[in-house]
Every structure is written in C-alpha cells, then in structure tokens.
Amino acid sequence: MKHFLLLLYSGFWAATSYAQDNDSVVIRRIMEFALTRSSSYELLRGLTQCCPHRLSGSEGAARAVTFMRDAMQQMGFDTVWLQPCYVPHWVRGEKEQCTLRYNGRQEPLAVMALGNSEGTGPRGLEAQVVEVKNFRQLDSLGEKQIKGKIVFYNYPFNDAFVNQFQAYGDAVTYRWAGPSRAARYGAVAVLVRSMTSARDDHPHTGSMAYNDSFPRIPALALSTLAADRLSAVLRRHPQARIYVRNTSRMMADSVLSYNVIGELRGSVYPDRYILVGGHLDAWDAGHGAHDDGAGCVHSVEVLNIFRQLKLQPRHTLRVVLFMNEENGLRGALTYAAEARRKNETHLFALESDAGGFVPRGFRIGGDSLMIDKIFSWKKLFEPYYVHVWSRGGTGGADIAPLRGHCPVLAGFLPDSQRYFNHHHADTDTFDQVNKRELELGAGVIAQLIYLVDKHF
C-alpha cells in the first residue's frame, strides 16, 4: 500500500512538475517577447503624443478613442469595437490664480482646481485663511471661526507607510470630501495640500465630490511647496488673506463617449471572457502616461503577445479601455451593466491602474478556490521578481462593478514609490516611464492571463 501510494504520489508530482516546467517555458517566452519585441513603449509614446489631454468629454478623449481603436485594428485583433457611454463634461477653464497677501506683500502660490470643482466666478474671491490639520480640527473650529473664510487642509502624506497607496488612502479624504465638510461651516473655498510625498511646485488635481446639502464652493489643490509656504506664513501672519480665481465648471450636458474594446476569440470557450483593462481618460494636468496610459498599453500588449507568439487562447481575451474612470466611472458602470444584460460569462478580470513601474505582484479577490489555484503558481513568477500575492479587493475601480458577475477580480501591483510624484500632476509624462519597467508589467500580466486561460 505504501509503495502504491508512493508511486501514485510520485506520478502526481511528476505530472505537476511537468506541467509547471512546461508553463515556465511558455511564460519565459512571453517575457522575452515583452522585453525584446513589445510594442507597448512605442504605443504609449504615440498615445501620449497624439492625445496628451484625455479628460472625459474633451476633444483629446475623443481622439484617444480613435487612436486606440485604430492601434488594436492594426495589431490584427479579431474584433475591435466601441461601447457607447455618456460621460460628465467638466472643464477647467482659464489657468487658476492664487495669491497670498500678508503684511502688504503678495506671493503667488501654485494651485490647480480639483476635478468637478465649481469656479469662483470671473472676479475671483478673497478671504482670510484657516489652516486645519484634519477634520477633527475643522469640526472643533466650527462655523464661528470658519464662516466666510478659505479652509486650507494641510494633511501631509504619511511617509512612514512603505506602500505609497496607503498614504494616499489615508490622505485623500481631504480632497474628496473636504470641500463640502468645510462648506457646511460656511467656508467660501478650500485649498487642499496635494496628494504626494514629493516636495515640489506641481499641484496634483483629482476628483472631489460635493454633498448637495451644502453650497458648492471652489476647491483647489496647492503644490506641497505652496502648502508648506502658506503654513509658514500663517504661523507668523494669522490674518493673511488669499485671493483665488478659477473658472472651472461642470457643463450641463453629458457627452457621448466610448469604452474601446478589442478581442481575441477563444478556441474552446469563445463565450467565456477573460478581461484585462485600464482607463483611457486622464486628468488634463499631465499626459496621463502612468495614469493610466501605462495600464492601457499593458492591456493591449497582452493580446498582442498572444497573437504574435501564436498562443491561441481557449477563452476569449478581451481588452477594455474604460472611459471616465477619473471623474464618474461611467464607462465601468456601462460595461458592467451591459455584461450583465447580455449575460456574458466572465471568468477573470484584471485591471492595471497603478502606473508603469516595475512589477511587484497582484492583489486578487473573489472565489477562494480559484484564487488558491492562482496562488499555486507563485513559484513560477519568482524569476520575474513578482513576490507579492495578496488576497482581497476588487481589482480596481473599473472592474469593481463586475463583482458578483465575474468570480475573480485582480489588480496589478507595480512598485508604488514613484507613482504619486506624478499622479494627476503635469509631470505625468512619457519621459517618466521607463521602457523596461513598462515592458516587465506587460509581460507579467500576460503571463498570469496565459496561466488563467490555460488552467481554468
């Protein structure tokens, strides 16, 4: 009996080990292609040159839709199509102004309106400034000390977090919810310290949301240097005033836009989908190179690698470039609603929306047996320095609406250290993307998709 079991086990291990050997050979080919023949870097160059500003509803966003559709067609995907969705249309207007006035002096401060913010009106507004470190301090000041003033949220990134996304998660509530929290006490505008560890003069924009119970006051991001300067001046001159002017506004009408979708048809299960995607829209400040041009070209490259290496997928591989992740999620919501309506079977969805930096791992949530199987492949990824396999989450903002419809939702985790230096700022440009780091990302995502396609 013992011997029988031994044989059985050794047979089992031999088979497993053969399969893994074989897998390791194929995923090695995938990575070699990504590092030596990938088109991802040049595609990103093209996207950021052709359509640097791709905010939802803008002309640049419309151009990006055409550009990426054409690129996928030229790559010879089986199907390429546009999925219509209506997106909000926010416009920044004229370049924002912010002047600090104290003691007879004037100093300009680097600012940028937050996404969705209303404007000050063409004449701007001037008021005294109240700096608060956090919401607790805001609440303790109350209407008496806030009414008629500009609230300055100076909550810094906590540099002690090793992963910069934790620092972002910790601080971003001041950008997202800060304006209405201040409006509740009668503030006339808010200035928010930019969401970054970097000390420089580039403001970082990003979405905010008004609570309709309170007035929609203007909300702008200050660069970290401007925030430090303002804080220093306020310590000596608590009566300092700020003049601020922005003409941004939300247009009344939504705009017709599109998710851009490409497919390689599955040979065994053409009606079961494996999705990989990023978002095509980007804040207007930079060129959306890391956020999320990188995720778009990662995703397109996955299908390109399958095609070029003649790896016939068993399931249909679908790349989705979502529209309007940054300020509305309309593309994501439309996609999920359509997938449900058409009863499309989704097996696995992966989102890349954390930049084009060197891969560290994946965060995967959903069906635990399926995740167990995926995690059994960890060893295969060690030669590619992919060590982080974290369980949980919903992959990313764009695929999260597929929860309940798609059993496994995965997020690609590149290294986080440099992401927030550029996130939503004018420095998010192509030259900040390292070719090999980008290619390694495309490679490891394609490797994972290959294994999922093969083993499920």
Added chain:
Amino acid sequence: MKHFLLLLYSGFWAATSYAQDNDSVVIRRIMEFALTRSSSYELLRGLTQCCPHRLSGSEGAARAVTFMRDAMQQMGFDTVWLQPCYVPHWVRGEKEQCTLRYNGRQEPLAVMALGNSEGTGPRGLEAQVVEVKNFRQLDSLGEKQIKGKIVFYNYPFNDAFVNQFQAYGDAVTYRWAGPSRAARYGAVAVLVRSMTSARDDHPHTGSMAYNDSFPRIPALALSTLAADRLSAVLRRHPQARIYVRNTSRMMADSVLSYNVIGELRGSVYPDRYILVGGHLDAWDAGHGAHDDGAGCVHSVEVLNIFRQLKLQPRHTLRVVLFMNEENGLRGALTYAAEARRKNETHLFALESDAGGFVPRGFRIGGDSLMIDKIFSWKKLFEPYYVHVWSRGGTGGADIAPLRGHCPVLAGFLPDSQRYFNHHHADTDTFDQVNKRELELGAGVIAQLIYLVDKHF
C-alpha cells in the same frame, strides 16, 4: 514524553515568536526613521554638489574624503578616521572626438575614453573600421582583416535578461578585455558599444585592462545610438573610416588617498566588527550619484540610525567608504590587508554598490550556518517588499578581499532596471535618485545590520 516535547516545542515557538515580534517592532522603528527623518538624501545632495567628479587621484576625490569625514564627525560617530592607500591616477585629458567618414560625408559620434585607456596622441588617428559582434567573429577575422584597423565591438545588452546585472555580466568582457584582444591582431584602436539597454547618446565609460603582451591601443565607448548609427553606415559603406582622438593617460605616479572610516563602538564586543560600506570614488562622467554615492550614504545612514534611535550596538559597527573601486581596488585591498595584519575580527560585512533604487533583497555568501540563521529572518522583511534572499557571492568588489577573514559577505540588491541607464555615464546625477527609494535602501540595510548585531 510526547507531552513534554510538545511543551518544549510550544515554549520554543513562543520564545521565537516573541523575539520576532520584538524584532519586528524595532525594525519598524528603523524604517520609520529612514523614511521620515533620514539625512541620506540631503547627504547625497551635498556629496554630489560638493564633489561631483571623484575619480581616484583627482582633486574631487580628495574633496570627497574630507566631505564625508566631516559629515561623519558632525553626526557624532565615536571614531572617524582616514586609512591611507595609494591609488592610480588616470586622467581623461581633453574632450574626446570621433568622426565617421564615408562617401565624402562626416558625422560626429558620441564617444568617451574607457578608464585606463591610453590616448591616440594629440593628432588623433584615422583608420577603417571593422565591426564584430563577438570575440569569435574577431578571432575568425584574424590579423589579416584587422591589422591597422579600428575594431568596433557591437555586442548589445541582452534585453531578455530580467535582471540587468546579468546583461552587464554577459557584455562587459568586450569593454574589459576587448582592447587587448583586438591589439593582438594589430588593431590600432577599439570602439565598444556602451554597456546599457538604453538607446540614447550618452557614452558609458568604465574600466578596461591591458594585457601587457600586446600594444596599449586607445579604447573608447560609443553611445548606443552612435553604435547603431555606425553599424547602419557600415552595412552600406564597409569602407567607412573613423577619425578618433583622445588624450587620456595613466600618470606615472600613484597618489596618496584614503578610505574614510567611521565607527560606533560595540557595548559587548567592541573588538568584533560589523562592516557596511560603499565606494567613494566615481567615474568622472557623471556625479556618481547612484554609483556609488548612494551606497556611501546608505552605509553612513546605518550608523546614523543606530545613534539617533539610541540602539546601542553590541559589536562595533564600522562604515567604510572605499577609495578606488572603479579602477584599481586599492582601497579595498589596503583595508583587507590591514584587517588581517591587525587581526581584527570581522563578523559580517555588507556592501551597497548597485544603486539607490528600491530594495529587492540581499545576496549573501560565506558560512552556511550563519546564513541559515539570517535567512530565518526573511518573513520580517516582507512588509518592506524585500523578498530576494540569494545565497552565494562575495558581497561586492570592495569586501570580496575579506573572504576567508570575514565569515559572511553580503551584497544589497536594489531593483536593477534603471541602474545601467546611468552607470558610468553623465546622467548619473542626483536628480536621478528618488528620495524614498534611497531611504528604503538605507532602512532595510540598517534593519539587517540590527538583526545581525543582536542575534550573533
């Protein structure tokens, strides 16, 4: 008996787990300090501003010795001293020239003399060019087709290697040994494709060594774009000629220089040393920010962290900033010879000489029981994204001469993807170093040194 063993084991595990909990708390404090209060980034700014060019024997190298000695004294280390050593004195001379001539046309090519190369003489030299892909091709051409010509080694970095150090190891023999291999067949000069995956116009210098059996012919690095251009022209115009001029030379006399050494005295074993180091000299092209200013400030910061956090080391912690790693290793050889002569007991030595990029792990060679113990701490490092624990090697060029004297030699492994974009090129400047990536490096090295000091 079973119960007794069970109790014993559970007691053992409880103790182990307590110790690890405690360790995890202290190393968390170490990292928080590194990320929020470290002086490493500003020290690197100072070093690269004060002494950007620190080639052995130069005035900049002498200034760097004083700068780092003063910095360590100001940090309040227990002992700071200079260890004399004589270093070779190679000078680049005037800016190199290289002109490609074919079909009545002239094109400049970006070149830089390799370290230790002799010059062409003030008038330069002109000859036909023979491109070779590798030594096999060189040997097959032989004297008949090489004599009197310039050999152009066009062996590219193999981008299929995930770790860029493998690509470097694969290609660097053409830089190191190529000149004499070509001189053997009567070549009058060599041009070597730069050691990088980057496609740009920055040549990368670095050491070469003459074999004294053959003439010492001039050897220069071509930028990768220049190499691609030259190769393209040679395909159409095999008779193309190159004019090249460099006035570099090795000076007759060695120069007195120094390793810069600082210590925190051990409370229990003051006569047993834990060493951490990098090299203070740097190629003259850039400012030696990643190579190896980063390793120097990593090393100094380890002792600074112990001092600032009042972590009294049990063994004496010694930081050594080695002189002349790049073209002679005289500092390293002097240090090892002195350590042996004085019979100084070394417990552990760690070198940081792979850039200031985000940490990936350590490579550790030597006593296998000691390494087993070190590897038992792996889990503690996962929160810091340190996953690579590789066995073998001798830590790095500067501590390798300690083999046989120091039982464990470790090398810090930061991410390799961007290192060779800047290595030995004029782009190795402070602005290419990311503050958090540098600080994370100092943090994880300090964490490892803390555990070694505590548990051995």
